[in-house]
Amino acid sequence: MPTCGNYKLRKKLGEGGFGAVYLAKHIDTKKKVALKIIKPEMMEHVNMDDIEKEVEILKQIDHPYITKLVEAGHCELSSRGRTNEVYCIALEVASGGELFDFISMTGAFSEDVARYFFHQFLDALEYMHEKGISHRDLKTENILLDKDFNLKIADFGYASEKGSNQTQVGTPDYMAPEILQGEKYSGQIADIFGAGLILFMMHAQSKAFLKAEQSDPYYKNIASNRPDKFWKEHIKSKGDETYFSEEFKDLVTGLFAYNPFHRLTIAEVRSHPWFNGTVPTSEDIADEFNRRKENLDEELRRQRDEDPTQAEFDTSLLEGNSVHRGIGDSDEESKEVCEREEQEYDEDFENYHKFFSTSSVEDLWTNLCAYVTGITGEYKFSADEYSISAKVVKEEEEKEEKKESVKEEPIEFLVNILKVPEQEKHCIDATVIKGNKFNFTDQFRDLKKFFGGHANATLAD
Incomplete structure (x- = not known):
C-alpha cells in the first residue's frame, strides 16, 4: 500500500479539485486519520495560501462536534517505487460515516431524533461563530458521525474569519440566496440558512428545494412570503397532513428566510418551542441506530437470497x-x-x-x-x-x-x-x-x- 509521510493509505474516501482524501493509519501509533493529499500537479491549480488558511482555522477549533486537526505539512508520498513531495492534512476520522448515508439507506428521522442531532449541530455552530469563524459550506456531505453516534461537522476548506464576504464559494444547491445573487453577505448568517437545509433533510429524507432562487418551484414560495404553499407541496409528497409539526414548519421557515436579516439568529433558535421539545438520550439514539442497522442488514441478507x-x-x-x-x-x-x-x-x-x-x-x-x-x-x-x-x-x-x-x-x-x-x-x-x-x-x-x-x-x- 502507498505511504504518505508517517501514514499508510488504506482507502480512498473521495476526490476533489485539490486532490484526494484517504482513510489512513499512522505507521507507528496505528491511529486512523482522514488524509487530504495535495499532489504536486494539483499545487499549480490550487491556492496554497487558502489551504494553509484552512489549517490555521482548524488549529483554533477544539469542539466535540467538529472534526479535529491532527497535523499538516509537506511530506513524501511513496507508491510503487516512486516518491513525490505532497502537502497533507491529517484530520480526526469519524468512523461512523456520513449521517446522510445512514438516512438515505434507512429512512428519515423522527422530529425527536432530528432534534437530538440539531442540538449538537447548533452547539458546534455557535462555538464557531463565537470565534468569528463561518463555515460557508454546510451541507449533508460534511455532516459525519463518530463511533458513538455523535455528530461531527467536517471540511473547513471555505471557512472564513471575515465579517463580510463576497466570494461565491460553497455548493450551489446549499448556498443562501444572497450568495447566489453575488451580493456581499455575512458568512455566519449564510450558515444559518445551511442549518435549515440540514434539519429539513434529516426529517424529510429529501431536499427542501433544488436551489434558493426565486425561479425554483419550491423556494419561490419562501421568497414571496408564501410558506404555506411551500409546506403544502411537501406535505402532498409525504401523503400525510401531520408529517411536519407546526413548530417544525415555523422553525425551518425562519431559517430559510429570503432576506438574511429576517433569518433567525442562534439565540432565537435556542428559544424556539420546537428546539425545546423532547430530546432522546444517547442510549435511545444508540438503540435507534442499532435497530436501523439490523433492518438494513436483514434487507441485504434478503437480497442475497433472492x-x-x-x-x-x-x-x-x-x-x-x-x-x-x-x-x-x-x-x-x-x-x-x-x-x-x-x-x-x-x-x-x-x-x-x-x-x-x-x-x-x-x-x-x-x-x-x-x-x-x-x-x-x-x-x-x-x-x-x-x-x-x-x-x-x-x-x-x-x-x-x-x-x-x-x-x-x-x-x-x-x-x-x-x-x-x-x-x-x-x-x-x-x-x-x-x-x-x-x-x-x-x-x-x-x-x-x-x-x-x-x-x-x-x-x-
Whole structure:
C-alpha cells in the first residue's frame, strides 16, 4: 500500500479539485486519520495560501462536534517505487460515516431524533461563530458521525474569519440566496440558512428545494412570503397532513428566510418551542441506530437470497481497449497501470453503500468498468488503485401538475474495490462526491443489482 509521510493509505474516501482524501493509519501509533493529499500537479491549480488558511482555522477549533486537526505539512508520498513531495492534512476520522448515508439507506428521522442531532449541530455552530469563524459550506456531505453516534461537522476548506464576504464559494444547491445573487453577505448568517437545509433533510429524507432562487418551484414560495404553499407541496409528497409539526414548519421557515436579516439568529433558535421539545438520550439514539442497522442488514441478507437481477452490458466495451487503463492512457503506459495495489477494507470505518463478493479482484474490476462505461461517458480510472470516479447526469423530470422542468445537478461518485484482510472476499464500496444523495442511493442500488447478475456478489457481510 502507498505511504504518505508517517501514514499508510488504506482507502480512498473521495476526490476533489485539490486532490484526494484517504482513510489512513499512522505507521507507528496505528491511529486512523482522514488524509487530504495535495499532489504536486494539483499545487499549480490550487491556492496554497487558502489551504494553509484552512489549517490555521482548524488549529483554533477544539469542539466535540467538529472534526479535529491532527497535523499538516509537506511530506513524501511513496507508491510503487516512486516518491513525490505532497502537502497533507491529517484530520480526526469519524468512523461512523456520513449521517446522510445512514438516512438515505434507512429512512428519515423522527422530529425527536432530528432534534437530538440539531442540538449538537447548533452547539458546534455557535462555538464557531463565537470565534468569528463561518463555515460557508454546510451541507449533508460534511455532516459525519463518530463511533458513538455523535455528530461531527467536517471540511473547513471555505471557512472564513471575515465579517463580510463576497466570494461565491460553497455548493450551489446549499448556498443562501444572497450568495447566489453575488451580493456581499455575512458568512455566519449564510450558515444559518445551511442549518435549515440540514434539519429539513434529516426529517424529510429529501431536499427542501433544488436551489434558493426565486425561479425554483419550491423556494419561490419562501421568497414571496408564501410558506404555506411551500409546506403544502411537501406535505402532498409525504401523503400525510401531520408529517411536519407546526413548530417544525415555523422553525425551518425562519431559517430559510429570503432576506438574511429576517433569518433567525442562534439565540432565537435556542428559544424556539420546537428546539425545546423532547430530546432522546444517547442510549435511545444508540438503540435507534442499532435497530436501523439490523433492518438494513436483514434487507441485504434478503437480497442475497433472492435470484439476482440479470443486468446486461455491451461486452464490446471491453474489446480492443483494456478496461484496466484510464482514459487517454497509451499502450506503453498500460503495463504499469495494470499493476494496481489493492486498498484494504476497514471494518471500523462505516459506509452504508457497500456490499461484498468472493469473486477475484480482476473479475470485479472488469464488471465495475463495464457498469460505469455503460451508464456514462464521464469517468476516470485510477492508475494506482481499483477505483473509479464517475459523473452521471440525471434526466430532466417534469412536475405533473405545472409541467415545470426540474433539472438536478449531475451525481459524481467514487467506487472502490477493497480487499478484506485475512478473508477470500472483497468489498465494493461507493461514496458520493457531489450531487443529490438520494439519487446516488438509487444509483448504488443499480450498481449492486448489476454485480448480482455478473459476479458472485453476496450483498452482505
